[in-house]
Amino acid sequence: MKLQYKLSIPEPHTHMANITINAKRESSDNYLDFFIPSWSPGSYLMREYGRNIRIFMAHNKLGERLTTKQIDKGIFRIDFSASDLKHPEELEFSVKYEIFCHELTVRTSHIDQSHAFIHGPSTFMGVLGKEMNSPELEIEINPLWSKITTGLTDISEKRDVFLYSAADYDEFIDCPIEIGCHETDGFMSHGKPHELAFYGQFLSNGISETKVKEDIKKVVDHILATMGGAPYDRYVFMTHLAPGLFGGLEHLNSTALQYCSYEFSQEKGYKGWLELVAHEFFHLWNVKRIRPLELGPFDYTTEALTRMHWLTEGLTSFMDQYFIFRTDYYSLEDYLDCLKANINRYQQTPGRKYHSAEDSSFNSWIKLYRPDENSNNSSVSYYLKGGLIFLVLHMKLLEQGKGVLDLVDALWKRYLANPKVGVVEDEVFEMIREIGGEKLRDDFIYLVKGVDEIDFESLFNKFDLVFEYDEAKADLGINVEFKGDRVVVKSVRADSSAHKSGLNAGDEILSVNGLRFLKADYDNRDKIFIENKRYTLLISRLGHVMPQEILVEKGLRSIKSIKVKEGANNKEIETKLKGSMPV
Structure with missing residues (x-):
């Protein structure tokens, strides 16, 4: 079954995408069930993308309304036999729906005035029980924007029509789309083009766009040489930069990356971003091709369980x-x-x-x-x-x-x-x-x-x-979050001082031995708590204020550093750990 999609975003500030699907049914199809995936390959959580659909309707080619009914989460049935039609013999029909897109992660879609990031599984419906071969997508670009970046195959014949295709539905939704005025660049590696798209910005701090491209290319060159070449014709890196972002998701010939603008601008954080690039790029082989038996072909409506x-x-x-x-x-x-x-x-x-x-x-x-x-x-x-x-x-x-x-x-x-x-x-x-x-x-x-x-x-x-260890210190055994200056327990480590005393996640620590306990005090806790000493905490739990006794014990030992043994040769160890290198 061939599906022809059209994506339009006339009012980006509403975060709504309008989707039209044109198709032709078989004469024996009394009904068709259109579904939107509940999850995304590579991200193992039932995200229930159907919750974002606002309107779903269908008409035949002559404009006659077809009977539709939602029959499950994210599944809508078009019942041709139950429709009151003057021309029941008409096989061509269209589906229209609106979907809300305002969650900027690598496994959801995000639309605002600045751009549209379209994650296929969260946006495009398919048909249950049908082979959906050679789907096509027309993108009606909003005048606010000037660029489209995607791993989909561009089959546009005119400059004012943006038309794309894929081999099948799986490939179609596995190609995210970035639409906007983003920065673009690219390079060649092993005879294949690699495209770069950057949305957002970072503090330069000595890291230029040229350096970013050169560093990505160096990583790609090395991995392709290691793996013996590229299993694709073209590859796309899409990166979103904004404070607090982190994430990556692999796709068949592209990846979506998200990273904190501030971390990206620091040397250590930047190298962490290169790790992310390497991680998602290596997924081209491991997961997108080498994969456990259970991970494909996919049933997008239920979990794909694997022990691997x-x-x-x-x-x-x-x-x-x-x-x-x-x-x-x-x-x-x-x-x-x-x-x-x-x-x-x-x-x-x-x-x-x-x-x-x-x-x-x-x-x-x-x-x-x-x-x-x-x-x-x-x-x-x-x-x-x-x-x-x-x-x-x-x-x-x-x-x-x-x-x-x-x-x-x-x-x-x-x-x-x-x-x-x-x-x-x-x-x-x-x-x-x-x-x-x-x-x-x-x-x-x-x-x-x-x-x-x-x-x-x-x-x-x-x-x-050799391992060098830090001396274990007095430790409460909690992770906290701050609400203003207030200290609230987020989690309690098993067998820790807090766990043994009965401190709970959600408890707010008001005071220690009668002294107010705030964020600055928690940050200075190594100077406040002494090993093997009892303290009286005043906590707020579920709206009740109560005392909580705690015996502070020694925490966990950690490795301070891993160092080369005295007298050993650093270069020889480095060479051995790296293993054989590609020629």
Whole structure:
């Protein structure tokens, strides 16, 4: 079934998009069910995009109104047999609906006077039970704007008509669209064009647009050389810059990136943005092509459960920092600082004792993407643990003169051999056996399925890298948020002083031993609380003011630094950790 879409945004300040779909039904179609996805591939939460639809109606080509009825969340039925028509034989018809778009994330759409960012799954409806081949989209551009950037194929024949196409519905909604007056640029790599689009602004602080382009190109050049070329004809980077933004979402031939303007302007934050670029770009291979069996073809109306996000996001989370290290944006010291931060975060997550990487993957729809006060106590991020188990795998392979890229190569060859069918975990485990032997395979399986502690320190010692620890200090064991100067508990770490005393998320700490306790005091808490001493807190809980006794105990130990062992050769360690480089 061929669908021809038209997108118009006549009044951007209302945040509404008007969508028209022209189609032709089969004579045997008594009804058709139009749906809007409930979720987006790569972002595992039921977002229920149907909540943003305001009007849905349908007419045949002759203008006769067709009977429509909403039959489920985001699903609307056009009932041709129930419609009162003078010309029931007419097969061509159109659908019109309005949808609200005012949420600036990489997995939602956003429209205002400055631009329109159109995320396909949150905007474009499809038809249940039909193959939707070669959809086309006409964009009626608002006079406020002058540019359109998208991974869709431009099939426009006239300069005043903006017409695009895709192979099928999956590809169509997998190509986000940026419309506005954004900055654009581009470069060639491995004979393929790469387009850049930037919405928003950043403080220059020595970072120029030319440098940004050169740095993206360097990362892309390296990854393409590592992976043996580009699996696309053209690639698009879309970046939104605004204070407080962060996020990225992979697409088949493009990515949407969002980053904080202030962080982008600082050296450390800028390198973090390059990590994000590498992360989403590597997803071209890992997830968009190499994928678990359960992740495609998609049912956009229900969850796609998999136990293998340790592969989709864990491997990618290891590779992003690894690529930035291999391209020399991270020195050895920088890279070890990244690994230190990852290990500390993992070891300070109580949920690691209860959820394996496999458990975390399977529960992504109700855990990782729906965090609450107890999340860190009951689960662990598959991004975090997944990245760390691939770090362990990489270092153990390095001992054999190999590395994680040997596994990536095996995964890519498996995809090329059978691109229509995703992998299952036993295939990945067998690849590891073939590369590193049975013991390494068994060790890796245990890392994926187990919850025992990981001995990072002994592994690093084998590479002449030593851990230096901070002395554990008196610690309440809480995360807080500030409401003005007021201190409110956001979460309580399991087995901490606060947890043992009965302090709750949502409690406001009014005073400590009779002295008012405000934001500045919390920031200075290391000088206020002493280990093994009792304190009386006055808290407000659910509108009731009450005292709360707490015995402040020693907090968690953390790694202060990972350093090269005295007498060892920094350059040799750096070269070994990087592994073989592309020619």
